[in-house]
Amino acid sequence: MNALAATSRNFKQAAKLLGLDSKLEKSLLIPFREIKVECTIPKDDGTLASFVGFRVQHDNARGPMKGGIRYHSEVDPDEVNALAQLMTWKTAVANIPYGGAKGGIGCSPGDLSLSELERLTRVFTQKIHDLIGVHTDVPAPDMGTNAQTMAWILDEYSKFHGYSPAIVTGKPVDLGGSLGRDAATGRGVLFATEALLAEYGKGISGQRFVIQGFGNVGSWAAQLITKAGGKVVAVSDVTGAIKHSNGLDIENLLKYSVKNRGIKGFSGGDAIDSNSLLTEDCDVLIPAALGGVINRENANDVRAKFIIEAANHPTDPEADEILSKKGVCILPDILANSGGVTVSYFEWVQNIQGFMWDEEKVNSELKTYMTKGFKHVKEMCKTHNCDLRMGAFTLGVNRVARATLLRGWEA
Ligand SMILES: NC(=O)C1=CN([C@@H]2O[C@H](COP(=O)(O)OP(=O)(O)OC[C@H]3O[C@@H](n4cnc5c(N)ncnc54)[C@H](OP(=O)(O)O)[C@@H]3O)[C@@H](O)[C@H]2O)C=CC1
């Protein structure tokens, strides 16, 4: 099932549980605005290359639309639409004053030089600058983009609108980025996992983790889990997968992967088939890369007891059903990975206030938001007698529906 069909299916199930009016349901599902732009750049060798960029602004009932920008070969309009919708429910679950958006460019960032990436980012920003804004739509990093990408967007946007640090979050600290934003999604994953495991009388310490993806989210999650006493027994990235049943040396693996642009060839573990990573023996599985990776093909073989969705939409609804029958507990993306957008909100607040928080304050506020989010989701599970995914969806959708109704429909 594609990402849009899967996300819309979860939304509709939540709307049914909430008894939403059918017209309101339809209006919440349809995006506010879908933008598609053509971006042509001269490559370093002088030839021209064309790319298609997207920004889907899904909903703004609760505040400015917010969400990352992805650079990946598989970016397509349906996927961006689904990811934008997920942002709407995620910001509502986190209870931060935002709506949802997502963007992306269909490209392979690894095949572009730094100057080509800069040109592409600047052209994309030129094409969308009048449709984003500090109080309308605020981009951030996602797969294939990072603080440097945000710095280029900030610079290009500021040429049209005057210096505007709050136009993006996840930017370098030297340009007004927040301390702690880089680690925030991984740290939020740690806090959410702690909250979930505590319900089962368990802690991070002694649990065995498998992590798919060793980029921003996966590598921070691995470092923080290790620091908290967890054992990361297998990890993968695009170059390969590696396993060590006594726990990988994450610090060294990180150094190795930065130096070698991937984990392939790391000598501190055994190389395994990337396809088998998700079905490795472990207590907690953390997908932190692409969507749709846990599906009907492999769900029956998953051996983890808990799945923490650090990636967006890693689990297909068909897999959800299979895993639920197997008794696997899934902490859904719109709660599990909401630490990133939560600290993005802190960054935006700091930019607007013109005041910088120290890292301790950022991390402790993040813990408060993640813990509250988990508690509110559990309350919805109790009210609607549903699993954590539906608990999160009903919480998010209900908050957005209430804001929409309060704002009214008068033209
Ligand atoms: N960044 C953030 O703050 C947030 C991100 N997310 C979600 O988390 C996920 C990861 O994002 P992020 O860490 O930022 O992205 P990055 O681009 O930093 O990292 C992505 C990682 O996934 C790896 N990867 C890509 N394809 C595969 C594959 N087929 N198998 C195994 N690994 C693969 C990449 O490998 P390689 O580097 O070798 O290409 C890389 O290690 C995405 O789903 C994103 O939407 C959610 C909330 C916030």
Ligand SMILES: O=C(O)CCC(=O)C(=O)O
């Ligand atoms: O930090 C943000 O604004 C958005 C992060 C994001 O894209 C996500 O949570 O999926």
